[in-house]
Amino acid sequence: MKLKYWLMLAFLIVMLLPVVAGLSLFSLYSYYNDQRSLTEYVKLSGEMAPIEQALSDPDLYRLQPSDAYTELSALAGDQVSFELYLPTGIKVYSSGGGAWSAGLYTVSGPELYRDLYDLQIRHRTFSLKKPVWQKGELIGIYEIVMLRGEWLEGISLRTSWVIGSAAAFFILLYGTVISLLSRKLFRPMKQLMQRMDDFAKGKPAEVEVPVRHDEMGRLIGQFDNMQKKITRTQVQVEREQQEKELMVVSLSHDLKTPLMSISAYAEALSSDSRLDAAEREEYRKVLSGKVEQMKQMIGELEMYTALGSGGLELELLEVEGEEFFDMLLGSYVGLPEQKQIAVKSVVRTDHMYKVHPEQLTRLTDNLIGNAVRYTRAGGVMGLAVIASDQELPEWIHLLWGPELNDYRAGGTLILVQNEGPAIPAGQLERIFEPYVQLQNHGDQSYAGSYGLGLSIAKRIAVRHGGDLRMWSLEGYGTLAACRLPET
Known part of the structure; x- marks a missing residue:
């Protein structure tokens, strides 16, 4: 469930639960009160019977001296009291005595006749009001009030029980809400903060977070993705920095030899007067060749850097495949x-x-140039452009066929195969790294004359939305395959 919906539902439950608990407690209390009242009524009915019989005497319901009610006084006590009224509302006797007993107190008619025959159950007392008849004529009304002693004695206990139940309920509700908030919000936030702290310190995440499908889960997932992306970027930056350092070292080494030759020949031309015209011309040709070699090395470095930096925008043209590739491969025959x-x-x-x-064309030049360099004299070299819906050439080794079919899914392959020495399997990926001088059995570098040819070819393939891979097999040769997307 989403966190916002969970919080909305939790707040609703927190607001409703006290109301429901209060109603339930009130209902339980009312039920207990009714049951206890019934029990008390059954018990007290036996106590009321002799009092009712005594109060039903018609002679009691007239104004007379208090001495006439002496026997009634014995029926009253701490738990029971009663009062006698004339039909007009005049109180003729009260077991409590006092000023009302002499007929000085009058009750209004509606109040006097209210709740006749109905047992009134109140918090502290039971009360019963009944009329007294003589020869079909109403001569008086009596009201008996009995104190609920046992009920009153348990009030403090019930009060403590209600308060304790309410306190326990709120503690349980508070603990449940805190526990759920901790599981849904506080704990994931703490885990996220710990992961952020570990990442800031460069340490691997020590806390494993279970898969979640709410906002906190997505937040943690996005942080993990960001962390992985930053880590990959850091690794890539470090790798590129290492490549740059290697390129600087390699380029310095490669430039040192022609520069030394240029310096030696230039010094000979300027200081050695014994050189004749033919020797001087030969020296000038050597100098020119060394300068061109250096220009080519610097040009390849510039191209490799431009292809990797994104500063070089390739304007792609739509061409008809068969015509274009026939012309391209035909130029290498x-x-x-x-x-x-x-x-x-x-x-x-x-x-x-x-x-x-x-x-x-530059990509194809590099692949075919390498293939020509390493193919033995009298050997065979294969060139092909094969679309995804066409069969591979028959000269492709059977072991490579299934991998090539998987590799070219949805794309067209430019294939260049030679019969040169095999490249060890562990070096097939490194062959595309700049200035990586992997040596074959003949002590020749696989990477080309300056070490950037295959690296440039790889970047050109990627810039076209494709890829470049190599397969090699001892005794058979090496196959370079460039995959291009089809439109």
């Missing part, structure tokens, strides 16, 4: 032939694609 490498090329797609032609 002559390159493998220079090393006497046989090429198997196939394009199977009729989909439309949104691509950046220049960047996708």
Whole structure:
């Protein structure tokens, strides 16, 4: 249940429960009072009978001296009193004595005749009022009042019981509300504060929070998601920082060699007068080549940085797949032939694609350049573009087929396969990290000439909404697969 609805219901229950408890207690008290009154009435009826018989004497209902009521005085006591009235309302006798006994007190007619024959049960007394008849004529009325002694004796006990019950009820209600609030609100807030404190101190969360479906549960879940996102961001920032540091070190190392060559050849050109014109021209060509090499290294670094920073916006153009990829793969036909490498090329797609032609060409250049570099002379290299609804080329290894089918779900694959040395399975993911120099058996780096080619290719694939993976098998070669979304 949502917390706000739970709180609204809890407040309603807290307001209604005292009312219900009060009504229940009042009903219970009334029931007990009725039952006790009935018991007392049955007991006192026997005591009233002789008094009623004595008070039914017609001779008592006339004005006369108090000595005529001497025998009645013996019937009265601490628990019983009675009064006698004439039909006109004049009180002729009161067991309590006093000024009223001489006929000086008169009761009005409505008051005198009210509640005749009805036993009146009051908090402290029972009272019964009856008329006295003689030869069909009303000659008087008597009223007997009996004190409820046993009832009055238990008042303090019942009062204590009622107060104790009310106090116990409110304590129970208060404890229940506090317990529920603690379970629904206070405890989750404390757990959330503890998790926030642990996160601020860089410690893992020590408190395991059960799954909740209310607002506090969602709040804790959102905090956990935020914490995970911040943690991932921190890990990514640290990894990127490490990459930057590695790139700086690697770039410094890679630039050192051409700079030393440039410095040596420049010094020779400027100071060695024994060099003839041909040697000087050769030195100038070497210097020019080293400068171009440095420009290429810096250009790749700039491209890698731009693709990762988001500052480079790729304007994707919609192209017809078969025509575009036929032209793209056709431009590489002559390159493998220079090393006497046989090429198997196939394009199977009729989909439309949104691509950046220049960047996708750069991606393909890097993949095919690596494949040519590591394919042995006289070997075979495979190039293919296969849509999601087309069969894979027959030259794809059977072990890779199921994984490729799962990988290309809903997308088109650009496949580049070579017959070079296998990449160890543990290094297939690291091959896309910048300047990671993983060495093969021939002491050549898999990462390319400058260590950024595959990293750039990976980022280009991701910028197109796709991905780039590699499979490698000893004795068979390596397969690079770039997945592009279809439109």
